[in-house]
Amino acid sequence: MTAQTNTPTSRPTVTEREARQVAEAAREQDWRRPSFAKELFLGRFRLDLIHPHPLPADEDVRRGEKFLTTLKDFCETKIDAARIEREAQIPDETLKGLMELGALGMKIDREYGGLGLTQVYYNKALALVGSVSPAIGALLSAHQSIGVPQPLKLFGTQEQRDTFLPRCARTDISAFLLTEPDVGSDPARLATTAVPDGDDYVLDGVKLWTTNGVVADLLVVMARVPKSEGHKGGITAFVVEADSEGITVENRNAFMGLRGLENGVTRFHQVRVPAAHRIGPEGAGLKIALTTLNTGRLSLPAMCVGAGKWCLKIAREWAGAREQWGKPVAYHEAVGAKISFIAATTFALEAVVDLSSQMADENRNDIRIEAALAKLYGSEMGCLMADELVQIRGGRGFETAESLAARGERAVPAEQLLRDLRINRIFEGSTEIMHLLIAREAVDAHLSVAGDLIDPDKSLQDKARAGAKAGGFYARWLPKLVAGPGQLPRSYAEFHPAGHTDLSTHLRYVERSARKLARSTFYAMSRWQGRMETKQGFLGRIVDIGAELFAMSAACVRAERLRTSDDHGREAYQLADAFCRQARVRADELFARLWTNTDDLDRRVVKGVMNGAYTWLEEGVVDPSGDGPWIADATPGPTEKENVHRPVH
Numbered sequence: 183m184t185a186q187t188n189t190p191t192s193r194p195t196v197t198e199r200e201a202r203q204v205a206e207a208a209r210e211q212d213w214r215r216p217s218f219a220k221e222l223f224l225g226r227f228r229l230d231l232i233h234p235h236p237l238p239a240d241e242d243v244r245r246g247e248k249f250l251t252t253l254k255d256f257c258e259t260k261i262d263a264a265r266i267e268r269e270a271q272i273p274d275e276t277l278k279g280l281m282e283l284g285a286l287g288m289k290i291d292r293e294y295g296g297l298g299l300t301q302v303y304y305n306k307a308l309a310l311v312g313s314v315s316p317a318i319g320a321l322l323s324a325h326q327s328i329g330v331p332q333p334l335k336l337f338g339t340q341e342q343r344d345t346f347l348p349r350c351a352r353t354d355i356s357a358f359l360l361t362e363p364d365v366g367s368d369p370a371r372l373a374t375t376a377v378p379d380g381d382d383y384v385l386d387g388v389k390l391w392t393t394n395g396v397v398a399d400l401l402v403v404m405a406r407v408p409k410s411e412g413h414k415g416g417i418t419a420f421v422v423e424a425d426s427e428g429i430t431v432e433n434r435n436a437f438m439g440l441r442g443l444e445n446g447v448t449r450f451h452q453v454r455v456p457a458a459h460r461i462g463p464e465g466a467g468l469k470i471a472l473t474t475l476n477t478g479r480l481s482l483p484a485m486c487v488g489a490g491k492w493c494l495k496i497a498r499e500w501a502g503a504r505e506q507w508g509k510p511v512a513y514h515e516a517v518g519a520k521i522s523f524i525a526a527t528t529f530a531l532e533a534v535v536d537l538s539s540q541m542a543d544e545n546r547n548d549i550r551i552e553a554a555l556a557k558l559y560g561s562e563m564g565c566l567m568a569d570e571l572v573q574i575r576g577g578r579g580f581e582t583a584e585s586l587a588a589r590g591e592r593a594v595p596a597e598q599l600l601r602d603l604r605i606n607r608i609f610e611g612s613t614e615i616m617h618l619l620i621a622r623e624a625v626d627a628h629l630s631v632a633g634d635l636i637d638p639d640k641s642l643q644d645k646a647r648a649g650a651k652a653g654g655f656y657a658r659w660l661p662k663l664v665a666g667p668g669q670l671p672r673s674y675a676e677f678h679p680a681g682h683t684d685l686s687t688h689l690r691y692v693e694r695s696a697r698k699l700a701r702s703t704f705y706a707m708s709r710w711q712g713r714m715e716t717k718q719g720f721l722g723r724i725v726d727i728g729a730e731l732f733a734m735s736a737a738c739v740r741a742e743r744l745r746t747s748d749d750h751g752r753e754a755y756q757l758a759d760a761f762c763r764q765a766r767v768r769a770d771e772l773f774a775r776l777w778t779n780t781d782d783l784d785r786r787v788v789k790g791v792m793n794g795a796y797t798w799l800e801e802g803v804v805d806p807s808g809d810g811p812w813i814a815d816a817t818p819g820p821t822e823k824e825n826v827h828r829p830v831h
């Protein structure tokens with residue numbers, strides 16, 4: 183077969199149902215290990231799965247702490263965060279220093295030249311480096327969490343690992359290329375093609391928002407292989423040399439935050455890739471991407487933890503120095519509530535990330551939902567904490583660090599943090615997509631027994647069988663949602679040790695709320711059946727409640743671990759108590775909004791907006807937007823632009 187030179191310019195025509203089928207085929211179907219979060223959504227509070235809090239091995243701690251000490255010194259002496267912000271680029275000497283430090287290989291096994299850190303210490307390292315420069319944190323995360331190392335670790339051949347992992351550990355930066363100008367969270371419409379040609383594949387297409395793509399040496403590229411004789415076809419993953427003939431980085435993108443991010447637009451024109459560089463079988467690309475993200479998603483909330491710690495430090499120092507009406511602003515309730523929120527949320531978010539990371543290291547639990555919840559919760563709460571810090575700082579929070587320094591005050595980049603963190607609500611699955619992804623996993627048990635009942639394509643005979651299966655499942659499951667240990671006043675008594683704040687009451691709340699959450703989900707499925715997937719507002723609230731309950735559980739378990747290890751236990755209990763009380767207010771509000779909301783009205787308003795009924799409301803302004811299409815043309819073909827690829831060597 184010869185390579186096609188006249189690659190079709192039209193994107194694949196995909197129906198909504200076909201798109202859902204592609205997504206469904208890519209997700210992991212089986213649950214081979216227990217999952218705390220999955221059980222939580224089913225109304226079963228399995229505290230035994232997370233308590234006592236799992237702990238890392240002594241040797242892992244020793245090596246991890248040693249690297250953190252070295253990395254902290256590098257961050258303090260070799261990273262000029264203000265320069266990165268000012269020049270909108272990470273200096274080559276900084277990147278080379280990170281390479282020499284071994285930071286590119288934190289997650290790569292030592293047999294390939296990496297540091298072989300655990301997920302726990304990898305995340306602590308990202309939190310540390312991300313606190314001084316979120317752009318560097320993003321580079322290291324994209325390289326190791328979703329770039330070449332992780333897919334090869336999970337799905338690569340031994341030859342691929344031997345070839346590429348030593349390079350990734352020390353000298354070569356990798357990038358992950360999935361998104362296209364007209365394809366985001368709907369990969370069924372992926373247009374980049376990989377046409378088989380002898381022992382090679384020939385790639386054609388355009389990729390957008392290629393984090394690290396501007397400086398990368400190696401790329402993980404997702405492309406569609408046409409189905410043909412001897413080829414299963416489908417979306418497939420490849421390792422591609424970034425300097426291959428036919429690859430052009432056409433643009434280095436600029437953003438409101440993360441100004442040092444090496445993110446671009448990459449065009450492939452007749453790029454030959456050896457078949458030996460294909461990762462996994464044809465058609466497995468999306469499954470590889472989603473599986474990689476199961477733990478890869480933990481890197482973003484890890485950096486949000488670092489951001490929270492910095493927010494707390496600045497809030498404490500500033501609110502103690504700034505006085506209003508005769509006392510420090512910290513002691514005015516309006517400001518104090520914000521400081522309390524930052525402190526309690528940072529404690530809980532670190533608990534969520536540490537717990538999920540340690541479970542990932544032990545590989546005894548399935549953490550796909552936990553990692554997704556950590557990403558969702560961390561990105562949302564990180565933005566809130568940064569926003570509250572800006573408010574606490576007042577006008578100085580809105581002023582740039584450079585301007586503050588110019589007039590003689592401490593250069594605190596609070597507004598930059600807010601800009602930098604904002605992308606986390608979009609990166610690696612937007613909040614809206616995370617709601618849908620987690621909701622799908624949360625209702626998996628229901629769909630596995632009753633899915634055929636609401637599938638319009640199933641026969642009456644299939645529906646009858648499904649009805650019988652569902653009847654047996656719900657006859658056993660529903661009675662267990664009526665009562666539980668959360669109604670017994672002495673349950674979880676070990677979380678109320680003498681002389682400490684009572685956390686057992688919060689765990690009883692979690693247990694009761696988990697059953698209430700499961701009952702609400704069941705009622706909604708009974709009410710809406712096949713239309714359940716369209717109720718995105720409801721599903722989002724279900725997931726957000728689950729996130730609050732998971733965070734409460736992690737916070738309590740972490741506090742008890744710190745108490746038993748005599749490591750700020752009393753203070754940890756106080757922070758956990760504060761967080762749980764704040765989380766309970768949010769969860770109760772979300773429960774109320776499950777059934778009392780404006781979802782139906784919002785849909786009617788949206789229809790009015792889109793059919794032009796309210797265009798009169800847009801009058802009286804001038805649109806400053808420039809000319810041009812909403813979505814850039816991504817027709818395959820040779821480039822017409824200069825290559826701005828900038829490898830660091």
